[in-house]
Amino acid sequence: MTMKSIVKHTALSLCLAVGLGSCSDFFDLLPLNEIVLESYYTEENDITSVINSCYAGLQSQDCILRMAVWGEFRSDNISEGSGTSNEDVQLLRENILPTTAYAEWAPFYSVINRCNTVMYYAPLVQQRDPNYTESEMRANLAEVKALRALCYFYLIRAYRDVPFVTEPSIDDDVKKYRIAATPFDSIIGFLVTDLEAVKNDAVRRYADKSANTARMTRTGIYALLADLYLWKGDYDACVESCDQVIEAKLNQYNEEVALYGNNTDVELFKEYPLISQHASGSTRSGNTSTRIFGEGNSFESIFELNFITNQQVGNGFINSYYGSNNTRVGRVSATPFLSENVATGANKLFKNTDCRYLEFMEKSNTQYGICKYTRTSNVFDSPLASSATSPAVSAVRRADNFSNWVIYRYSDVLLMKAEALIQQGKTMVNDTVAPATTMKPYMQSAFRLVSAVYNRSNNLTNLSTDTLKYADYAATVATMEDLVLNERQRELMFEGKRWFDLVRMARRQGNNDALITHVIKKQKSNTNAIRIKLGTADGLYFPYSENELKLNPELKQNPAYDNDKSSTISE
Numbered sequence: 045m046t047m048k049s050i051v052k053h054t055a056l057s058l059c060l061a062v063g064l065g066s067c068s069d070f071f072d073l074l075p076l077n078e079i080v081l082e083s084y085y086t087e088e089n090d091i092t093s094v095i096n097s098c099y100a101g102l103q104s105q106d107c108i109l110r111m112a113v114w115g116e117f118r119s120d121n122i123s124e125g126s127g128t129s130n131e132d133v134q135l136l137r138e139n140i141l142p143t144t145a146y147a148e149w150a151p152f153y154s155v156i157n158r159c160n161t162v163m164y165y166a167p168l169v170q171q172r173d174p175n176y177t178e179s180e181m182r183a184n185l186a187e188v189k190a191l192r193a194l195c196y197f198y199l200i201r202a203y204r205d206v207p208f209v210t211e212p213s214i215d216d217d218v219k220k221y222r223i224a225a226t227p228f229d230s231i232i233g234f235l236v237t238d239l240e241a242v243k244n245d246a247v248r249r250y251a252d253k254s255a256n257t258a259r260m261t262r263t264g265i266y267a268l269l270a271d272l273y274l275w276k277g278d279y280d281a282c283v284e285s286c287d288q289v290i291e292a293k294l295n296q297y298n299e300e301v302a303l304y305g306n307n308t309d310v311e312l313f314k315e316y317p318l319i320s321q322h323a324s325g326s327t328r329s330g331n332t333s334t335r336i337f338g339e340g341n342s343f344e345s346i347f348e349l350n351f352i353t354n355q356q357v358g359n360g361f362i363n364s365y366y367g368s369n370n371t372r373v374g375r376v377s378a379t380p381f382l383s384e385n386v387a388t389g390a391n392k393l394f395k396n397t398d399c400r401y402l403e404f405m406e407k408s409n410t411q412y413g414i415c416k417y418t419r420t421s422n423v424f425d426s427p428l429a430s431s432a433t434s435p436a437v438s439a440v441r442r443a444d445n446f447s448n449w450v451i452y453r454y455s456d457v458l459l460m461k462a463e464a465l466i467q468q469g470k471t472m473v474n475d476t477v478a479p480a481t482t483m484k485p486y487m488q489s490a491f492r493l494v495s496a497v498y499n500r501s502n503n504l505t506n507l508s509t510d511t512l513k514y515a516d517y518a519a520t521v522a523t524m525e526d527l528v529l530n531e532r533q534r535e536l537m538f539e540g541k542r543w544f545d546l547v548r549m550a551r552r553q554g555n556n557d558a559l560i561t562h563v564i565k566k567q568k569s570n571t572n573a574i575r576i577k578l579g580t581a582d583g584l585y586f587p588y589s590e591n592e593l594k595l596n597p598e599l600k601q602n603p604a605y606d607n608d609k610s611s612t613i614s615e
Contacts (some may be wrong), residue, residue: 147586
């Protein structure tokens with residue numbers, strides 16, 4: 045979809061959003077321009093409708109597919125599955141061309157344009173509608189600014205530099221949108237400044253419990269800010285933003301305990317409240333993934349795209365790519381090394397007591413299906429260190445396509461803080477080999493955060509003896525960095541995070557060596573050529589779509605995909 049298509053598509057969406065049964069008369073009678081559109085923005089409900097269309101845009105399969113493809117598929121987590129299309133095969137083998145559909149960014153720019161439209165018209169409506177208060181308007185602006193920032197954040201992590209537009213397309217003059225790409229650093233700087241200015245205007249909590257995770261709240265903005273600051277390299281600000289989320293979740297936990305007492309499955313691991321592997325009153329495991337991914341809108345959720353059963357819009361991505369009630373392996377699968385030989389203790393990522401390998405993956409013939417999101421429930425005996433056999437999993441697979449898609453959750457933020465603390469310590473101490481005494485508090489705090497997430501998944505309560513030992517990771521900063529990176533892989537695999545984590549690491553290190561070491565493990569051929577391609581910073585990002593390049597002469601192709609160079613990998 046081109047920029048001109050975005051203008052037309054957004055105009056249609058806005059026409060529907062303001063309650064018109066048909067757009068034909070609207071378009072026939074008057075040209076689509078600012079004066080005409082202003083006449084249709086008269087009350088708060090008009091703004092609410094467009095905000096709803098922003099969420100609807102993010103819920104589209106085109107957006108969710110790209111969230112997963114851009115953030116996960118190029119990583120070591122994802123391999124070919126069942127009925128994998130040639131386009132997907134080429135992507136997984138690092139044969140990425142400007143003609144691929146995955147290089148199309150229009151779904152995100154469509155949402156951005158809707159957000160910009162709200163920002164443009166909300167002040168006008170607030171003047172016209174006496175029932176639309178200034179505080180409500182400011183909350184709406186904070187919400188859509190966060191959604192716009194999220195969209196741009198996906199774009200810059202996928203492409204690095206992208207066209208940056210903050211005004212709506214309110215006419216059909218697309219020439220002003222044919223602009224050069226704005227650098228990554230400039231965009232991320234704008235986004236954090238923009239969100240910092242409005243974060244306290246956002247709704248802290250909605251009366252509807254599900255809206256607290258299905259809409260962008262103040263806590264959601266802090267989670268997004270933490271992520272932005274982590275990529276920006278502002279580790280002090282990242283830690284501060286994480287602490288805001290941690291405080292909010294602790295308050296939520298205290299309220300839950302006051303209401304339900306011990307009849308809750310949220311427990312403190314270290315001092316952090318997390319959903320236990322055991323449902324209340326049960327000794328069996330699997331409850332964590334059931335609550336977070338099977339049911340959705342859980343205690344740990346911060347922001348997720350919410351799909352309501354039996355509604356018109358569903359999450360078709362999960363059924364097609366991860367699997368369904370009828371398909372154990374979707375178009376992609378989990379890379380075998382993630383799950384092989386865990387029970388015998390020979391797996392390098394998971395210990396045999398870790399519940400996540402049972403919750404997130406299952407063997408199906410010679411492949412490993414992805415179970416995260418595809419199951420509505422998991423129940424199994426807690427895996428034991430003394431056993432070399434995996435316990436049987438009693439799982440219910442999803443029979444519909446209404447799985448939510450989680451964008452931010454609590455354990456993600458805990459691990460963001462752990463990563464930021466280590467980098468914060470490095471900048472303070474400037475000692476990356478043998479940590480000085482002054483580095484130790486940062487290392488210990490980071491380790492405690494990792495331990496909370498790890499212990500939950502290994503059924504280790506605060507009364508248990510920790511199996512993750514600080515002394516095993518305290519020798520060097522690099523060892524502790526690896527621990528955090530590995531825990532993020534264990535906890536967040538298949539959520540659209542892993543490739544972005546590896547790229548962020550490479551940007552920080554100033555080279556791609558470690559990234560290549562990780563991702564090359566899944567490749568079966570052409571490994572030398574893949575190493576060469578991924579050896580440059582340019583190779584970590586997607587090409588601009590061939591269609592966009594034709595329409596926008598201001599765009600200059602990523603050098604890794606120049607027309608005079610072959611992007612096809614062969615030995």
